[in-house]
Amino acid sequence: MLQIVADGLIIGAIVSLGAIGLTLTFSVLRFSNFGHGEFLAWGAYFAFTALSFFGATAAGKAMPIAPFSFGLPLLAATAVAAGLTALLVLLLDAALFRRLRQQGAITLVIASFGAALALRNLLLFFYGGVPLYYSQDLQIALVLLPRSVSGGLRITPDQMFVLGLTLFTVVGVHLFLSRSTLGRAMRATSMNPQLARVAGIDPERVLRATWVVGGVLAAVAGVFAGLTVQLRPTLGLDLLLPLFAAVILGGIGSVWGAVLGGLIVGLAESAAVHIVGAEYRAAAAFVVLIAILLVRPTGLFAEKTG
Amino acid sequence: MSTPALQIESLVAAYEPGLPIVRGASLSLATAEILAILGPNGAGKSTLVKAAAGLVPIVSGKVWLHGRDITQVPAHRRVFEGLAFVPQTENVFGNLSIGENLELAAAILKLPRAQALAPVYAMFPDLQRQRGLLASRLSGGQRQMLAVARALIANPRVLVLDEPSAGLSPKLVAEVLAQLRLVRDSGVSVLLVEQNVKAALAVADRAAVMVEGVERIVADVQSLRGDPRIAELYLGRHVVAQPTARAD
Amino acid sequence: MSELGAWQGWLLGWISYGSFFLVFACSYAVIVLGLNLQWGYTGLFNVGVAGFVAVGAYTSAILTTPEAADRVGGFGWPVAAGWAAAMLTSGAVGLLVGAVALRLRHDYLAITTFGVAVSIQLLATNLQKLTGGTFGVQFIPKPLQGWLGTGLVWNLAYLALVALLLFGVYSALQTLTASPWGRVLRAIREDEAAAESLGKRAYFYRLQSFVIGSMLMGLGGAMSAHFVGYIAPEDFLPILTFQLWAMLIVGGAGNHRGAVLGAFLVWGFWTTAGGLLRGFVPQAEQARAAALQVVLIGMLIALVLVLRPRGLIGEKVSAAVGK
Numbered sequence: 046m047l048q049i050v051a052d053g054l055i056i057g058a059i060v061s062l063g064a065i066g067l068t069l070t071f072s073v074l075r076f077s078n079f080g081h082g083e084f085l086a087w088g089a090y091f092a093f094t095a096l097s098f099f100g101a102t103a104a105g106k107a108m109p110i111a112p113f114s115f116g117l118p119l120l121a122a123t124a125v126a127a128g129l130t131a132l133l134v135l136l137l138d139a140a141l142f143r144r145l146r147q148q149g150a151i152t153l154v155i156a157s158f159g160a161a162l163a164l165r166n167l168l169l170f171f172y173g174g175v176p177l178y179y180s181q182d183l184q185i186a187l188v189l190l191p192r193s194v195s196g197g198l199r200i201t202p203d204q205m206f207v208l209g210l211t212l213f214t215v216v217g218v219h220l221f222l223s224r225s226t227l228g229r230a231m232r233a234t235s236m237n238p239q240l241a242r243v244a245g246i247d248p249e250r251v252l253r254a255t256w257v258v259g260g261v262l263a264a265v266a267g268v269f270a271g272l273t274v275q276l277r278p279t280l281g282l283d284l285l286l287p288l289f290a291a292v293i294l295g296g297i298g299s300v301w302g303a304v305l306g307g308l309i310v311g312l313a314e315s316a317a318v319h320i321v322g323a324e325y326r327a328a329a330a331f332v333v334l335i336a337i338l339l340v341r342p343t344g345l346f347a348e349k350t351g
Numbered sequence: 352m353s354t355p356a357l358q359i360e361s362l363v364a365a366y367e368p369g370l371p372i373v374r375g376a377s378l379s380l381a382t383a384e385i386l387a388i389l390g391p392n393g394a395g396k397s398t399l400v401k402a403a404a405g406l407v408p409i410v411s412g413k414v415w416l417h418g419r420d421i422t423q424v425p426a427h428r429r430v431f432e433g434l435a436f437v438p439q440t441e442n443v444f445g446n447l448s449i450g451e452n453l454e455l456a457a458a459i460l461k462l463p464r465a466q467a468l469a470p471v472y473a474m475f476p477d478l479q480r481q482r483g484l485l486a487s488r489l490s491g492g493q494r495q496m497l498a499v500a501r502a503l504i505a506n507p508r509v510l511v512l513d514e515p516s517a518g519l520s521p522k523l524v525a526e527v528l529a530q531l532r533l534v535r536d537s538g539v540s541v542l543l544v545e546q547n548v549k550a551a552l553a554v555a556d557r558a559a560v561m562v563e564g565v566e567r568i569v570a571d572v573q574s575l576r577g578d579p580r581i582a583e584l585y586l587g588r589h590v591v592a593q594p595t596a597r598a599d
Numbered sequence: 600m601s602e603l604g605a606w607q608g609w610l611l612g613w614i615s616y617g618s619f620f621l622v623f624a625c626s627y628a629v630i631v632l633g634l635n636l637q638w639g640y641t642g643l644f645n646v647g648v649a650g651f652v653a654v655g656a657y658t659s660a661i662l663t664t665p666e667a668a669d670r671v672g673g674f675g676w677p678v679a680a681g682w683a684a685a686m687l688t689s690g691a692v693g694l695l696v697g698a699v700a701l702r703l704r705h706d707y708l709a710i711t712t713f714g715v716a717v718s719i720q721l722l723a724t725n726l727q728k729l730t731g732g733t734f735g736v737q738f739i740p741k742p743l744q745g746w747l748g749t750g751l752v753w754n755l756a757y758l759a760l761v762a763l764l765l766f767g768v769y770s771a772l773q774t775l776t777a778s779p780w781g782r783v784l785r786a787i788r789e790d791e792a793a794a795e796s797l798g799k800r801a802y803f804y805r806l807q808s809f810v811i812g813s814m815l816m817g818l819g820g821a822m823s824a825h826f827v828g829y830i831a832p833e834d835f836l837p838i839l840t841f842q843l844w845a846m847l848i849v850g851g852a853g854n855h856r857g858a859v860l861g862a863f864l865v866w867g868f869w870t871t872a873g874g875l876l877r878g879f880v881p882q883a884e885q886a887r888a889a890a891l892q893v894v895l896i897g898m899l900i901a902l903v904l905v906l907r908p909r910g911l912i913g914e915k916v917s918a919a920v921g922k
Contacts, residue, residue, distance in 0.1 A: 140901075
């Protein structure tokens with residue numbers, strides 16, 4: 046039982062970080078971006094390439110920091126990946142979404158679906174379909190509770206790192222959105238775009254900032270996914286439905302909603318894996334989605350959008 | 352003659368190309384005066400002030416702010432130029448408190464918080480007293496005060512309001528408009544669109560009547576009181592546009 | 600086998616290839632006509648088309664195939680009945696989805712249909728007893744095979760069948776959209792106020808349109824399934840949804856001709872691009888070439904959206920709010 050919760054929190058952490066970016070872009074840019082999953086995938090793969098580069102050049106200094114399976118190179122690679130993913134996202138907006146903004150949300154959704162397909166297949170083209178890993182070392186799970194206690198609780202150091210850093214990141218995002226001027230400008234724009242303009246907020250700047258925040262968080266989430274599971278080109282597609290479910294569950298525009306939604310979706314997936322079987326994990330997110338649409342379509346923390 | 356605070360020249364504005372709502376209107380707003388724009392529904396009053404604020408596309412014509420051509424300036428820059436706009440509805444950030452609304456406005460304008468808020472709080476002591484209250488919980492009158500206060504944080508030269516009295520009781524209407532007099536007395540020029548003719552004439556210095564996208568009558572409020580043409584315009588009877596004796 | 604001249608052999612090869620191409624084009628055209636009804640005529644955004652197609656294909660396959668080891672089967676229904684059942688089940692899925700998501704904002708419908716497609720693919724892959732799992736369903740009966748054998752003649756006869764069916768569907772839709780029902784639908788799509796004043800009834804019109812569209816998607820799936828004789832979960836991936844949307848976008852939404860035109864054009868582009876890549880790319884790189892093919896199609900769609908959003912002969916469409 047506790048193991049289900051623990052595993053669910055790990056999945057939930059990854060989904061939460063991705064969902065924060067998605068809910069922000071959803072509320073500020075006002076369309077559902079089917080390409081968001083691919084931002085996570087590209088973030089993971091960018092980090093992989095950067096890691097190979099750092100690993101090759103750092104040689105002896107690249108040893109993992111025990112007990113984790115990685116060392117400074119992965120952290121550096123994640124930073125690089127975050128930057129590159131943000132650039133990718135801005136490029137995609139400039140090349141495609143910006144030109145279609147006048148045409149309305151549906152065209153943007155279709156375009157994002159196509160962009161997702163193109164991005165996914167570019168990954169397939171560049172990296173091939175074989176699963177990749179940041180490290181070949183096997184991680185030994187720590188036994189926090191023996192099996193006799195509620196089924197036991199085992200967690201790997203990498204997973205603990207993911208949980209910790211996710212918490213840190215979420216708090217950081219919250220502080221950014223509530224304390225910094227740019228963050229508050231982003232929230233104001235999603236609440237009431239016209240009043241925001243009149244108050245002096247530059248809508249293009251907010252748009253760019255939203256994309257960048259979304260891209261950075263996606264990259265980190267992608268690295269976490271690659272770290273705790275594996276890298277494969279379908280990483281983005283596999284996470285897309287959980288991301289949407291989390292966003293809708295939490296309420297579009299609500300960061301804490303996205304976090305809570307992500308955790309719930311993660312727990313649902315974990316429960317599905319343990320109870321029904323690993324093949325059906327993707328259905329868990331769908332069940333959560335249908336449930337929230339039937340019960341409370343606006344989500345748990347619906348924010349009034351102007 | 353000194354430069355008008357706001358000058359609108361032959362403005363044509365449209366939401367959709369080919370369907371102009373404002374069709375060549377011209378207005379001039381002097382320093383420290385209140386000019387009310389009146390007129391029947393659909394005359395283009397709101398569109399005109401929104402175009403001045405940069406929210407509606409301008410097809411042709413010009414907008415000058417204290418001698419500076421701001422026609423091409425994007426909406427979000429106009430407040431930095433000295434033109435603050437108060438929309439008719441959804442004019443406060445409902446999810447933020449009174450204080451947060453004002454602090455955000457100050458932060459956007461890169462003004463030091465205490466200094467920017469002090470004069471506004473002085474003008475609206477009620478807002479200061481209740482600054483922790485969530486904006487969505489405010490009554491209509493309080494919300495209007497907050498909307499005006501938010502615009503004043505920018506210390507604008509020109510304050511533009513779209514139907515500030517909408518949805519308010521007569522007592523509150525009088526309060527809001529009295530507040531605008533204080534604003535004018537502090538040196539700010541005020542341009543307001545109003546459906547409530549009586550209240551508008553009670554507070555404004557001059558008034559302009561718009562019909563079908565153009566200004567038809569522009570005159571001092573004294574000369575307009577009791578003018579039968581106003582009633583006729585509202586009731587829809589055709590009025591031949593005549594230059595009045597002392598139009599500005 | 601009689602001796603054939605070189606050019607006759609070459610000609611026959613092309614006819615054979617052409618029949619393959621056209622059968623698929625016709626099947627896709629039927630599906631896109633359904634998609635057009637949902638989007639072009641009703642403003643409903645279905646991002647899970649592949650799922651509905653899969654439901655139709657699998658339904659007909661399961662009901663008509665002979666017995667198979669470790670899979671439900673042996674019903675031995677005639678092909679026509681299988682196709683009818685395909686329309687019923689895909690229509691039923693459309694009804695369920697519509698009941699849940701049609702009243703919500705349009706992007707929620709998009710996400711829901713996407714989830715439906717993902718779930719259907721999941722079920723197809725894992726419900727081995729029903730769908731054959733990753734192996735899929737084989738030996739799907741080809742109609743009229745008893746009389747015509749399995750050669751080129753059968754291909755051409757099947758092509759005639761599906762072309763006739765396409766024409767029938769097209770005509771039926773033309774009649775439907777020109778009828779009073781169709782006029783109400785257009786009014787709902789174009790005039791928000793009209794939709795509001797119709798209130799709850801607008802919802803039922805949209806639901807009907809969504810269900811009919813879904814039925815056509817199922818039919819198209821069955822049509823191609825019985826030509827190839829074999830289906831598997833990987834035939835119904837998101838790429839299929841995107842191909843179908845590409846067809847609608849290129850041809851132009853809002854009228855039936857655009858749907859059919861787009862189907863033929865994009866399918867032609869796709870197979871040509873695929874053929875070229877296969878021809879010029881060495882065997883070892885085939886998988887990567889396939890990936891590149893998708894990227895190219897994605898960019899084509901982006902280009903059309905940016906430069907000519909109405910497609911070749913389409914009309915302006917905006918999403919139904921569906922509240």
